[in-house]
Amino acid sequence: MRDILWLLKKYNYILVFILLEILAFVLINNHNRYQHSVLVNFNREIAGRLYSRVEGSREYLSLRKNNEVLVLENAELRNRIEELTNLLSDSTVIAAFEADSMALAGTDSTYLFIPARIVHSTYHKQFNYITIDKGRKDGLAADMAVISDEGIVGIILESSAHFSTIIPVINRDFHLSAKVKRNDFTGILQWEGRDHLVADLNEIPYHAEIKVGDTIVTSGYSAIFPEGQFVGTIKEYSLKEGNFYEIKVNLGTDFQRLYYVDVVKNFRQEEQRELESNLN
Amino acid sequence: MLRLVGRNILRFFIVVLLQVLLLDNVMLGGYLNPYFYILFILLMPFETPWWLQLVSGFLLGLSIDLFTNTLGIHTAATVFMAFMRPYVLNFFAPRDGYEPDTYPRIHYYGLRWFAGYAVILTFMHHVVLFYIEVFHFHDFFSTLLRVILSTIITTSTVIVSQYFIFRK
Numbered sequence: 001m002r003d004i005l006w007l008l009k010k011y012n013y014i015l016v017f018i019l020l021e022i023l024a025f026v027l028i029n030n031h032n033r034y035q036h037s038v039l040v041n042f043n044r045e046i047a048g049r050l051y052s053r054v055e056g057s058r059e060y061l062s063l064r065k066n067n068e069v070l071v072l073e074n075a076e077l078r079n080r081i082e083e084l085t086n087l088l089s090d091s092t093v094i095a096a097f098e099a100d101s102m103a104l105a106g107t108d109s110t111y112l113f114i115p116a117r118i119v120h121s122t123y124h125k126q127f128n129y130i131t132i133d134k135g136r137k138d139g140l141a142a143d144m145a146v147i148s149d150e151g152i153v154g155i156i157l158e159s160s161a162h163f164s165t166i167i168p169v170i171n172r173d174f175h176l177s178a179k180v181k182r183n184d185f186t187g188i189l190q191w192e193g194r195d196h197l198v199a200d201l202n203e204i205p206y207h208a209e210i211k212v213g214d215t216i217v218t219s220g221y222s223a224i225f226p227e228g229q230f231v232g233t234i235k236e237y238s239l240k241e242g243n244f245y246e247i248k249v250n251l252g253t254d255f256q257r258l259y260y261v262d263v264v265k266n267f268r269q270e271e272q273r274e275l276e277s278n279l280n
Numbered sequence: 281m282l283r284l285v286g287r288n289i290l291r292f293f294i295v296v297l298l299q300v301l302l303l304d305n306v307m308l309g310g311y312l313n314p315y316f317y318i319l320f321i322l323l324m325p326f327e328t329p330w331w332l333q334l335v336s337g338f339l340l341g342l343s344i345d346l347f348t349n350t351l352g353i354h355t356a357a358t359v360f361m362a363f364m365r366p367y368v369l370n371f372f373a374p375r376d377g378y379e380p381d382t383y384p385r386i387h388y389y390g391l392r393w394f395a396g397y398a399v400i401l402t403f404m405h406h407v408v409l410f411y412i413e414v415f416h417f418h419d420f421f422s423t424l425l426r427v428i429l430s431t432i433i434t435t436s437t438v439i440v441s442q443y444f445i446f447r448k
Binding site for chain 2 (some may be wrong): 012013016017020021023024025026027028029030031032034035038
Protein backbone atom coordinates (compact mmCIF):
# COMPACT_ATOMS: atom_id res chain seq x y z
CA MET A 1 0.00 0.00 0.00
CA ARG A 2 2.77 2.40 0.88
CA ASP A 3 4.41 1.43 -2.38
CA ILE A 4 1.39 2.57 -4.33
CA LEU A 5 1.29 6.01 -2.78
CA TRP A 6 5.00 6.36 -3.16
CA LEU A 7 4.98 5.69 -6.87
CA LEU A 8 2.20 8.21 -7.38
CA LYS A 9 4.64 10.86 -6.33
CA LYS A 10 7.12 9.64 -8.81
CA TYR A 11 7.42 11.83 -11.79
CA ASN A 12 8.85 9.01 -13.85
CA TYR A 13 5.59 7.18 -13.69
CA ILE A 14 3.76 9.83 -15.69
CA LEU A 15 6.66 10.30 -18.05
CA VAL A 16 6.82 6.61 -18.93
CA PHE A 17 3.06 6.55 -19.30
CA ILE A 18 3.12 9.46 -21.73
CA LEU A 19 5.98 7.87 -23.64
CA LEU A 20 4.10 4.60 -24.04
CA GLU A 21 0.94 6.42 -25.11
CA ILE A 22 2.90 8.36 -27.71
CA LEU A 23 4.30 5.10 -28.96
CA ALA A 24 0.78 3.69 -29.16
CA PHE A 25 -0.42 6.69 -31.14
CA VAL A 26 2.51 6.45 -33.50
CA LEU A 27 1.46 2.86 -34.12
CA ILE A 28 -2.15 3.94 -34.59
CA ASN A 29 -1.10 6.61 -37.05
CA ASN A 30 1.20 4.33 -39.01
CA HIS A 31 -0.97 1.25 -39.22
CA ASN A 32 -4.59 2.33 -39.25
CA ARG A 33 -5.65 3.99 -42.45
CA TYR A 34 -8.81 5.59 -41.11
CA GLN A 35 -7.24 7.06 -37.97
CA HIS A 36 -4.28 8.15 -40.06
CA SER A 37 -6.47 10.11 -42.46
CA VAL A 38 -8.22 11.82 -39.55
CA LEU A 39 -4.88 12.72 -37.98
CA VAL A 40 -3.52 14.04 -41.26
CA ASN A 41 -6.58 16.23 -41.72
CA PHE A 42 -6.36 17.47 -38.17
CA ASN A 43 -2.69 18.22 -38.61
CA ARG A 44 -3.30 20.10 -41.84
CA GLU A 45 -5.96 22.19 -40.17
CA ILE A 46 -3.72 23.11 -37.23
CA ALA A 47 -0.70 23.76 -39.41
CA GLY A 48 -2.79 25.81 -41.82
CA ARG A 49 -4.10 28.02 -39.07
CA LEU A 50 -0.64 28.47 -37.61
CA TYR A 51 0.86 29.36 -40.96
CA SER A 52 -1.85 31.86 -41.79
CA ARG A 53 -1.27 33.46 -38.40
CA VAL A 54 2.46 33.71 -39.03
CA GLU A 55 1.90 34.89 -42.57
CA GLY A 56 -0.56 37.48 -41.33
CA SER A 57 1.91 39.02 -38.92
CA ARG A 58 4.69 38.81 -41.47
CA GLU A 59 2.49 40.57 -43.98
CA TYR A 60 1.72 43.22 -41.45
CA LEU A 61 5.40 43.86 -40.86
CA SER A 62 6.03 44.30 -44.58
CA LEU A 63 2.92 46.34 -45.31
CA ARG A 64 4.92 49.44 -46.10
CA LYS A 65 7.04 47.67 -48.65
CA ASN A 66 4.01 46.00 -50.17
CA ASN A 67 2.29 49.34 -50.42
CA GLU A 68 5.20 50.83 -52.27
CA VAL A 69 5.22 47.95 -54.69
CA LEU A 70 1.50 48.35 -55.27
CA VAL A 71 1.84 52.08 -55.78
CA LEU A 72 4.48 51.54 -58.41
CA GLU A 73 2.35 48.93 -60.07
CA ASN A 74 -0.63 51.25 -60.01
CA ALA A 75 1.28 54.03 -61.70
CA GLU A 76 2.61 51.58 -64.22
CA LEU A 77 -0.90 50.39 -65.00
CA ARG A 78 -2.20 53.94 -65.32
CA ASN A 79 0.56 54.65 -67.79
CA ARG A 80 -0.37 51.59 -69.73
CA ILE A 81 -4.03 52.58 -69.81
CA GLU A 82 -3.08 56.02 -70.99
CA GLU A 83 -0.85 54.57 -73.67
CA LEU A 84 -3.49 52.17 -74.80
CA THR A 85 -6.32 54.70 -74.92
CA ASN A 86 -4.04 56.98 -76.86
CA LEU A 87 -3.14 54.22 -79.20
CA LEU A 88 -6.79 53.43 -79.64
CA SER A 89 -7.90 56.96 -80.39
CA ASP A 90 -4.81 57.76 -82.40
CA SER A 91 -5.07 54.69 -84.52
CA THR A 92 -8.56 55.60 -85.63
CA VAL A 93 -7.90 59.31 -86.07
CA ILE A 94 -4.38 59.13 -87.31
CA ALA A 95 -5.21 56.54 -89.87
CA ALA A 96 -6.11 59.46 -92.08
CA PHE A 97 -2.75 61.18 -91.53
CA GLU A 98 0.66 60.44 -92.84
CA ALA A 99 3.01 58.38 -90.73
CA ASP A 100 5.41 61.27 -90.17
CA SER A 101 2.74 63.43 -88.62
CA MET A 102 2.68 60.88 -85.85
CA ALA A 103 6.35 61.51 -85.21
CA LEU A 104 5.57 65.22 -84.92
CA ALA A 105 3.09 64.55 -82.17
CA GLY A 106 6.01 63.60 -79.94
CA THR A 107 5.15 61.29 -77.10
CA ASP A 108 2.52 58.65 -77.45
CA SER A 109 0.91 59.34 -74.11
CA THR A 110 -0.52 62.62 -73.02
CA TYR A 111 -0.22 61.80 -69.35
CA LEU A 112 2.42 60.18 -67.20
CA PHE A 113 1.66 59.05 -63.66
CA ILE A 114 4.42 59.32 -61.09
CA PRO A 115 3.87 57.65 -57.72
CA ALA A 116 4.76 59.54 -54.56
CA ARG A 117 4.44 59.12 -50.82
CA ILE A 118 2.99 61.75 -48.54
CA VAL A 119 5.50 62.87 -45.94
CA HIS A 120 3.36 65.49 -44.29
CA SER A 121 -0.21 66.67 -44.51
CA THR A 122 -2.89 68.56 -42.65
CA TYR A 123 -6.62 68.15 -42.99
CA HIS A 124 -8.13 70.18 -40.17
CA LYS A 125 -7.07 73.70 -41.15
CA GLN A 126 -8.64 76.22 -43.48
CA PHE A 127 -5.60 76.21 -45.75
CA ASN A 128 -4.29 72.68 -45.78
CA TYR A 129 -1.17 71.56 -47.59
CA ILE A 130 0.38 68.21 -48.41
CA THR A 131 4.07 67.48 -48.86
CA ILE A 132 5.19 64.54 -50.98
CA ASP A 133 8.58 62.89 -51.42
CA LYS A 134 9.07 63.61 -55.12
CA GLY A 135 10.40 66.83 -56.60
CA ARG A 136 12.01 68.43 -59.61
CA LYS A 137 14.54 65.64 -59.89
CA ASP A 138 11.66 63.27 -60.50
CA GLY A 139 10.26 65.55 -63.17
CA LEU A 140 7.65 67.25 -61.02
CA ALA A 141 6.77 70.91 -61.43
CA ALA A 142 4.12 73.39 -60.34
CA ASP A 143 0.59 73.04 -61.73
CA MET A 144 0.70 69.29 -62.07
CA ALA A 145 -2.35 67.37 -60.95
CA VAL A 146 -2.23 64.93 -58.06
CA ILE A 147 -4.66 62.05 -57.76
CA SER A 148 -5.07 58.95 -55.64
CA ASP A 149 -6.85 55.67 -56.11
CA GLU A 150 -9.89 57.12 -54.40
CA GLY A 151 -10.14 60.38 -56.32
CA ILE A 152 -8.42 63.66 -57.02
CA VAL A 153 -6.08 65.08 -54.40
CA GLY A 154 -4.87 68.51 -55.53
CA ILE A 155 -2.40 70.49 -57.58
CA ILE A 156 1.32 70.95 -57.07
CA LEU A 157 2.03 74.44 -55.79
CA GLU A 158 5.79 74.33 -55.72
CA SER A 159 8.53 71.77 -56.21
CA SER A 160 11.99 71.66 -54.70
CA ALA A 161 14.65 69.15 -55.74
CA HIS A 162 13.22 66.24 -53.78
CA PHE A 163 9.89 67.39 -52.43
CA SER A 164 6.74 69.07 -53.64
CA THR A 165 3.97 70.95 -51.91
CA ILE A 166 0.45 70.19 -52.95
CA ILE A 167 -2.51 72.45 -52.55
CA PRO A 168 -5.25 69.90 -51.94
CA VAL A 169 -8.97 70.09 -52.59
CA ILE A 170 -9.42 70.88 -48.90
CA ASN A 171 -7.71 74.25 -49.13
CA ARG A 172 -9.87 77.36 -49.45
CA ASP A 173 -7.65 78.61 -52.27
CA PHE A 174 -8.37 75.53 -54.34
CA HIS A 175 -10.59 75.89 -57.40
CA LEU A 176 -11.20 73.31 -60.02
CA SER A 177 -13.50 72.88 -62.93
CA ALA A 178 -15.59 69.75 -62.39
CA LYS A 179 -18.65 68.28 -64.02
CA VAL A 180 -21.56 66.00 -63.36
CA LYS A 181 -20.57 62.85 -65.15
CA ARG A 182 -24.08 61.90 -66.18
CA ASN A 183 -24.92 65.04 -68.15
CA ASP A 184 -21.64 66.96 -68.47
CA PHE A 185 -22.83 70.14 -66.70
CA THR A 186 -19.72 71.91 -65.49
CA GLY A 187 -19.20 73.89 -62.32
CA ILE A 188 -16.48 75.06 -59.97
CA LEU A 189 -15.31 72.81 -57.17
CA GLN A 190 -14.38 74.64 -53.99
CA TRP A 191 -14.02 73.87 -50.33
CA GLU A 192 -15.80 75.89 -47.72
CA GLY A 193 -13.36 75.04 -44.91
CA ARG A 194 -15.31 72.86 -42.55
CA ASP A 195 -15.60 69.13 -43.24
CA HIS A 196 -12.59 67.54 -44.89
CA LEU A 197 -14.85 64.96 -46.51
CA VAL A 198 -17.23 67.43 -48.20
CA ALA A 199 -16.61 70.07 -50.88
CA ASP A 200 -18.90 72.47 -52.77
CA LEU A 201 -19.73 72.39 -56.42
CA ASN A 202 -21.05 75.74 -57.60
CA GLU A 203 -22.35 77.24 -60.81
CA ILE A 204 -24.27 74.22 -62.00
CA PRO A 205 -27.29 75.82 -63.67
CA TYR A 206 -30.76 75.19 -62.28
CA HIS A 207 -32.03 73.48 -65.40
CA ALA A 208 -29.46 70.71 -65.02
CA GLU A 209 -31.01 67.48 -63.86
CA ILE A 210 -29.11 66.16 -60.87
CA LYS A 211 -29.82 63.83 -58.00
CA VAL A 212 -28.13 62.65 -54.84
CA GLY A 213 -25.42 60.09 -55.54
CA ASP A 214 -24.49 61.45 -58.96
CA THR A 215 -20.80 61.11 -59.77
CA ILE A 216 -18.66 64.23 -60.08
CA VAL A 217 -15.54 64.05 -62.25
CA THR A 218 -12.93 66.49 -63.49
CA SER A 219 -13.81 68.36 -66.67
CA GLY A 220 -10.31 68.47 -68.09
CA TYR A 221 -10.76 72.12 -69.13
CA SER A 222 -7.81 73.38 -67.12
CA ALA A 223 -5.17 71.20 -68.81
CA ILE A 224 -4.10 70.15 -65.32
CA PHE A 225 -6.29 67.18 -64.58
CA PRO A 226 -7.07 64.58 -67.20
CA GLU A 227 -10.74 64.54 -68.03
CA GLY A 228 -13.00 62.20 -66.09
CA GLN A 229 -10.98 61.76 -62.90
CA PHE A 230 -13.22 60.81 -60.00
CA VAL A 231 -13.90 63.64 -57.56
CA GLY A 232 -16.80 62.39 -55.46
CA THR A 233 -20.56 61.94 -55.35
CA ILE A 234 -23.36 64.39 -54.68
CA LYS A 235 -24.31 64.35 -51.02
CA GLU A 236 -27.10 66.91 -51.11
CA TYR A 237 -28.10 69.97 -53.10
CA SER A 238 -30.25 73.06 -52.72
CA LEU A 239 -31.21 76.01 -54.82
CA LYS A 240 -29.18 79.12 -54.30
CA GLU A 241 -30.42 82.61 -55.12
CA GLY A 242 -30.05 83.11 -58.80
CA ASN A 243 -30.21 80.18 -61.14
CA PHE A 244 -27.60 77.92 -59.66
CA TYR A 245 -27.52 74.90 -57.43
CA GLU A 246 -25.54 74.72 -54.26
CA ILE A 247 -24.20 71.18 -54.30
CA LYS A 248 -22.40 69.38 -51.50
CA VAL A 249 -20.01 66.72 -52.76
CA ASN A 250 -18.77 63.74 -50.77
CA LEU A 251 -15.12 63.69 -51.69
CA GLY A 252 -13.75 60.35 -52.86
CA THR A 253 -10.42 61.01 -51.23
CA ASP A 254 -10.23 60.77 -47.46
CA PHE A 255 -7.39 63.17 -46.71
CA GLN A 256 -7.06 61.89 -43.21
CA ARG A 257 -6.08 58.44 -44.39
CA LEU A 258 -4.12 59.30 -47.51
CA TYR A 259 -0.58 57.92 -47.79
CA TYR A 260 0.21 57.41 -51.45
CA VAL A 261 -0.65 59.59 -54.42
CA ASP A 262 0.09 59.74 -58.14
CA VAL A 263 1.33 62.92 -59.78
CA VAL A 264 -0.03 63.45 -63.27
CA LYS A 265 2.36 64.90 -65.76
CA ASN A 266 0.58 66.34 -68.79
CA PHE A 267 2.90 66.40 -71.78
CA ARG A 268 0.56 68.63 -73.75
CA GLN A 269 -0.09 71.11 -70.98
CA GLU A 270 2.34 73.70 -72.33
CA GLU A 271 1.04 73.33 -75.82
CA GLN A 272 -2.50 73.94 -74.62
CA ARG A 273 -1.44 76.88 -72.44
CA GLU A 274 0.43 78.48 -75.24
CA LEU A 275 -2.50 78.20 -77.57
CA GLU A 276 -4.90 79.62 -75.00
CA SER A 277 -2.61 82.53 -74.12
CA ASN A 278 -2.41 83.50 -77.76
CA LEU A 279 -6.11 84.19 -77.65
CA ASN A 280 -5.82 86.79 -74.96
CA MET B 281 8.25 -14.88 -6.06
CA LEU B 282 9.41 -16.73 -9.14
CA ARG B 283 6.23 -18.75 -9.02
CA LEU B 284 4.24 -15.52 -8.94
CA VAL B 285 6.00 -14.16 -12.01
CA GLY B 286 5.55 -17.45 -13.82
CA ARG B 287 1.86 -17.52 -13.01
CA ASN B 288 1.37 -13.99 -14.31
CA ILE B 289 3.23 -14.73 -17.53
CA LEU B 290 1.09 -17.80 -18.02
CA ARG B 291 -2.04 -15.77 -17.34
CA PHE B 292 -0.88 -13.23 -19.91
CA PHE B 293 -0.80 -15.85 -22.64
CA ILE B 294 -4.05 -17.44 -21.56
CA VAL B 295 -6.05 -14.19 -21.65
CA VAL B 296 -4.56 -13.16 -25.02
CA LEU B 297 -5.32 -16.55 -26.60
CA LEU B 298 -8.75 -16.68 -25.04
CA GLN B 299 -9.47 -13.20 -26.35
CA VAL B 300 -8.28 -13.57 -29.95
CA LEU B 301 -9.31 -17.19 -30.50
CA LEU B 302 -12.63 -17.29 -28.73
CA LEU B 303 -14.06 -14.01 -27.49
CA ASP B 304 -13.28 -11.87 -30.54
CA ASN B 305 -15.66 -14.11 -32.44
CA VAL B 306 -18.44 -13.47 -29.98
CA MET B 307 -20.63 -10.60 -31.06
CA LEU B 308 -23.44 -9.69 -28.73
CA GLY B 309 -26.23 -7.72 -30.29
CA GLY B 310 -24.21 -7.19 -33.44
CA TYR B 311 -21.38 -5.00 -32.24
CA LEU B 312 -20.65 -5.70 -28.58
CA ASN B 313 -17.97 -8.11 -27.61
CA PRO B 314 -16.37 -8.65 -24.21
CA TYR B 315 -12.78 -7.49 -23.83
CA PHE B 316 -11.97 -10.14 -21.31
CA TYR B 317 -8.17 -9.82 -21.70
CA ILE B 318 -8.00 -6.79 -19.42
CA LEU B 319 -8.43 -9.27 -16.59
CA PHE B 320 -4.65 -9.59 -16.68
CA ILE B 321 -4.19 -5.97 -15.66
CA LEU B 322 -6.87 -6.25 -12.99
CA LEU B 323 -5.17 -9.26 -11.41
CA MET B 324 -1.59 -7.98 -11.35
CA PRO B 325 -0.24 -8.22 -7.79
CA PHE B 326 -0.32 -5.11 -5.61
CA GLU B 327 3.46 -5.03 -5.35
CA THR B 328 4.12 -5.01 -9.10
CA PRO B 329 6.75 -2.33 -9.82
CA TRP B 330 5.29 0.78 -11.43
CA TRP B 331 7.28 0.45 -14.64
CA LEU B 332 6.34 -3.19 -15.02
CA GLN B 333 2.65 -2.32 -14.77
CA LEU B 334 2.95 0.13 -17.63
CA VAL B 335 5.11 -2.13 -19.76
CA SER B 336 2.80 -5.11 -19.14
CA GLY B 337 -0.15 -3.00 -20.18
CA PHE B 338 1.70 -1.97 -23.30
CA LEU B 339 2.67 -5.51 -24.24
CA LEU B 340 -0.81 -6.84 -23.54
CA GLY B 341 -2.48 -4.26 -25.76
CA LEU B 342 0.14 -4.76 -28.44
CA SER B 343 -0.45 -8.51 -28.45
CA ILE B 344 -4.17 -8.06 -28.93
CA ASP B 345 -3.57 -5.43 -31.62
CA LEU B 346 -1.28 -7.76 -33.56
CA PHE B 347 -4.05 -10.29 -33.81
CA THR B 348 -6.90 -7.93 -34.51
CA ASN B 349 -4.97 -5.77 -36.98
CA THR B 350 -5.64 -2.58 -35.06
CA LEU B 351 -2.06 -1.73 -34.14
CA GLY B 352 -1.88 0.84 -31.35
CA ILE B 353 -5.58 1.10 -30.49
CA HIS B 354 -5.77 -1.54 -27.76
CA THR B 355 -2.25 -0.58 -26.73
CA ALA B 356 -3.25 3.02 -26.00
CA ALA B 357 -6.24 1.79 -23.97
CA THR B 358 -4.38 -0.80 -21.93
CA VAL B 359 -1.49 1.54 -21.15
CA PHE B 360 -4.00 4.09 -19.91
CA MET B 361 -5.74 1.45 -17.83
CA ALA B 362 -2.47 0.26 -16.30
CA PHE B 363 -1.55 3.85 -15.58
CA MET B 364 -4.83 4.49 -13.75
CA ARG B 365 -4.77 1.26 -11.74
CA PRO B 366 -2.71 2.56 -8.76
CA TYR B 367 -5.03 5.56 -8.39
CA VAL B 368 -8.11 3.34 -8.48
CA LEU B 369 -6.54 0.87 -6.04
CA ASN B 370 -5.76 3.76 -3.77
CA PHE B 371 -9.33 4.97 -4.00
CA PHE B 372 -10.76 1.56 -3.13
CA ALA B 373 -8.19 0.77 -0.43
CA PRO B 374 -9.59 -0.69 2.84
CA ARG B 375 -9.11 1.36 5.98
CA ASP B 376 -5.90 -0.37 6.97
CA GLY B 377 -4.57 -0.86 3.45
CA TYR B 378 -4.09 -4.00 1.44
CA GLU B 379 -2.76 -6.97 3.41
CA PRO B 380 0.53 -8.57 2.41
CA ASP B 381 0.27 -11.84 0.49
CA THR B 382 -3.12 -10.96 -0.93
CA TYR B 383 -4.16 -10.24 -4.50
CA PRO B 384 -6.82 -8.00 -6.00
CA ARG B 385 -9.45 -10.71 -6.21
CA ILE B 386 -12.94 -11.48 -5.03
CA HIS B 387 -11.49 -14.27 -2.91
CA TYR B 388 -9.60 -11.76 -0.72
CA TYR B 389 -11.59 -8.53 -0.82
CA GLY B 390 -15.09 -9.58 -1.71
CA LEU B 391 -17.42 -9.15 -4.65
CA ARG B 392 -18.41 -5.59 -3.84
CA TRP B 393 -14.85 -4.36 -3.71
CA PHE B 394 -13.84 -6.23 -6.84
CA ALA B 395 -16.88 -5.16 -8.85
CA GLY B 396 -16.25 -1.49 -8.09
CA TYR B 397 -12.58 -1.78 -8.88
CA ALA B 398 -13.19 -3.71 -12.11
CA VAL B 399 -16.04 -1.53 -13.39
CA ILE B 400 -14.08 1.72 -12.98
CA LEU B 401 -10.95 0.42 -14.69
CA THR B 402 -12.85 -1.37 -17.42
CA PHE B 403 -14.82 1.77 -18.13
CA MET B 404 -11.61 3.79 -18.42
CA HIS B 405 -10.15 1.21 -20.79
CA HIS B 406 -13.27 1.11 -22.94
CA VAL B 407 -13.61 4.87 -23.17
CA VAL B 408 -10.13 5.17 -24.64
CA LEU B 409 -10.59 2.13 -26.84
CA PHE B 410 -13.93 3.07 -28.34
CA TYR B 411 -13.21 6.75 -28.87
CA ILE B 412 -9.93 5.97 -30.60
CA GLU B 413 -11.77 3.45 -32.70
CA VAL B 414 -14.34 5.96 -33.97
CA PHE B 415 -11.79 8.78 -33.68
CA HIS B 416 -14.21 11.67 -33.70
CA PHE B 417 -16.78 13.12 -31.35
CA HIS B 418 -19.69 13.47 -33.78
CA ASP B 419 -21.54 10.47 -32.38
CA PHE B 420 -20.42 11.15 -28.86
CA PHE B 421 -23.45 9.67 -27.09
CA SER B 422 -23.93 6.62 -29.27
CA THR B 423 -20.26 5.81 -28.66
CA LEU B 424 -20.74 6.39 -24.95
CA LEU B 425 -23.68 3.98 -24.96
CA ARG B 426 -21.48 1.33 -26.55
CA VAL B 427 -18.82 2.02 -23.94
CA ILE B 428 -21.29 1.53 -21.11
CA LEU B 429 -22.85 -1.63 -22.55
CA SER B 430 -19.43 -3.14 -23.27
CA THR B 431 -18.25 -2.26 -19.80
CA ILE B 432 -21.18 -4.20 -18.34
CA ILE B 433 -20.49 -7.23 -20.52
CA THR B 434 -16.72 -7.22 -19.97
CA THR B 435 -17.06 -6.78 -16.22
CA SER B 436 -19.59 -9.60 -16.06
CA THR B 437 -17.26 -12.03 -17.79
CA VAL B 438 -14.37 -10.92 -15.60
CA ILE B 439 -16.39 -11.43 -12.42
CA VAL B 440 -17.78 -14.78 -13.54
CA SER B 441 -14.25 -15.94 -14.38
CA GLN B 442 -13.25 -15.29 -10.76
CA TYR B 443 -15.56 -18.10 -9.67
CA PHE B 444 -14.30 -20.56 -12.27
CA ILE B 445 -10.96 -20.43 -14.06
CA PHE B 446 -8.99 -17.75 -12.22
CA ARG B 447 -10.02 -18.46 -8.67
CA LYS B 448 -6.67 -18.00 -7.06
